[in-house]
Amino acid sequence: MEHLIEVGTGLRAAEAVRLASQGASLLWCDDFAAARRLLAAMRKRLPDRTADFYRYRQSRRNRARVLGKLLVEVGADLRIDLPGAPDTRAAIHAAGGRPGLVPLTTVLGMLSAHQWRLTGVPVEALGARIHPHYGVFPPTRQEYVSLVARAPLARVRTAFDIGTGTGVLAAVLARRGVPAVVATDVSPAAVTCARANLARLGLDRVRVLAADLFPPGRADLLVCNPPWLPGAAHSPLDAAVFDPGSRMLSGFLAGAAAHLTDGGEAWLVLSDLAELLGLRTRADLTAHFTAAGLTVADRLDIRPAPRTGTDPLSRARSREVVSLWRLRR
Template identity: 80%
Template sequence: MEPPIEVGADLRPEVAVRLASQGVRLLWRDDFPAARRLLAAMGKRLPTPAPDFYRYRQARRNRARVLGMVLVEVGPDLRVDLPRAPDVTAAFRAAGGAPGLVPLTELLGMLSAYEWRVKGVPVAALGARIHPHYGVFAPTRQDYVSLVTRAPLSRVRTAFDIGTGTGVLAAVLARRGVPEVVATDISPAAVGCARENLRRLGLSQVRVLETDLFPPGRADLVMCNPPWLPGAAHSPLDAAVFDPGSRMLTGFLAGAAAHLTSGGEAWLILSDLAELVGLRSRSDLLSRIEAAGLRVADRLDAPRRRHPGTDPLAKARSQEVVSLWRLHP
């Protein structure tokens, strides 16, 4: 890889876009706020995403690649030695970053994520805050959480929360009185995040395990809120939105019946966003449920939400419905 070229405030945004598009890395050596302004100016000069969802994703990937060519240096002391640079030490350490040349976009993401981690996200269903870690999807939208708060729940002694993330849904089940909840996630970052949140909430009846999908044993309720869109994930946060080959959805449905007690119930929390952008049909989802030996006993829908913006995803989300599917063997 060619070494980066050192740049500063005299670099024009159109030149930066041209160089970055050619794969030239740009090491910023000037005022830190000016670097943020350069990123914003470069973004305005990149092509507008196309109305087609696939080309929209391609344009977003290209945008991330180009803007990711602007680098800053993080020293061994985890500091950025630039005029007016913020103290990034705590955020960088929390995100598990390593000293060296770091894309400015990535560093700004770490700072933003750390702010969420410190302040927390208020969750009305808990009357408390959930503190997401870097790379773990934050429960900033509450529609799927509200579905878990109002779904019928009786005679449930044990529950599994598959793909727990921040642990927010496991916490809701515990607060609703489920005596024993086992939350799982394949991501070590998510496991650490969930454990910290549940400990902060004082919910000792929830155990968090690092495992792929189901823990050993059976439960009266098995629940999963998988990524809502089939497709490749290109970043840690993408992994909370995109499920390559519908692996998690398929795995949950295929294993649910075998992990239910007699009379138990599975909850699948899923948006119809994939249907709206043409990535999956409703008949395909129902076929997957049937092939797993499950039947739909009921479905609870959350109200539609307004989404600002004109990109394909924003338009689809204005029509999106998030549902909790109650499934029986």
């Protein structure tokens, strides 16, 4: 490991930021609550105020790197032996964590994710809760769920949910009466999470497969809610928001025609955030449709709840529209 310094309550935020920015790792050896206060103070000293989205992303990445230098020791029993530390055993075990020196930001993320997993996220379209696992994007924003819940659905015998995540859209389709639903995801954590959620909802007839995009065969309905922004993902949760090179979007569209039955539809759920941020144009998107041999049968739109914030992403979200594109061969 790079230069490791044992630190405690005598360390000021400004000095912590300076040392971490220079590459030093800071091992916290004092009260756990004080470590959280130091982390919050460090975050305030690392602002991401910029009008440019690329610089905003760079500053966020740098902030994550610096904050990740504040470490705590996780013991062999997955406890943190510091005064005031919570019982971390279940959360770290559920997240697949290991003993060793771990960034405090990671531990807090595991604790937060475990709470989500225990309590679940209420999903109005299901009248039930979805329980996200660590590293799987929680359905806290539900515009995309609402669109899938209300889009016209007729004579659909089979459906594929591509990139299922928590399994929420597969559950909505099954609850709407689709007799056979196959959900896929490339992430092992997502596959495990989706299977657990669907079993909890009593929807064992939905099959969840580990696959990169499509399962074998054809379906009357293909549903995909890909990451909405082209760009590199720097964390597991980033992968639910950023799609490097628009790989998933392009792959879904390119493979849709070959996996649709005659008269079937592909539902693409996508925000216009990329357009608002200048990362993609509407013409680029519709050109993808044409190249894939798809035509637009209809489009359903929904506006998310108003967002506040001064960063480029928050400003774009204040004007955002989420759309469900109904595509046919």
